[in-house]
Amino acid sequence: MKKNMGNADRIIRVIIAAIIAALYYTNVITGTLGIVLLVLAGVFVLTSLISFCPLYAPFGIKTCPMKKG
Template structure:
């Protein structure tokens, strides 16, 4: 899998995933909306770990800095 996410994208996604988890586990969001938010947070966290976003691939976006040779 080719990396297409830069470090700024990864940091932002991890922060959003943490905020969603905190909101869910403190009871601020709950029910179906909370579960959907947790799933989205999990996807954000997973894509940050693997440094690849499938939607970026579809739309041809690449925020990963490639070292020049």
């Protein structure tokens, strides 16, 4: 797996995941929607940690800077 996520993308995903988690644990979002969003937040954190988004690969999207070579 080659990295396809830049630092800005990773930071934004972690911030969104933290917001979703805070909203879930303060009972602002509940029920099935809350669980689905919490799972999505977990996916955001996981993809941020490994710097790879599987949905970017088929479309050739890369948010990481290109290396000069």
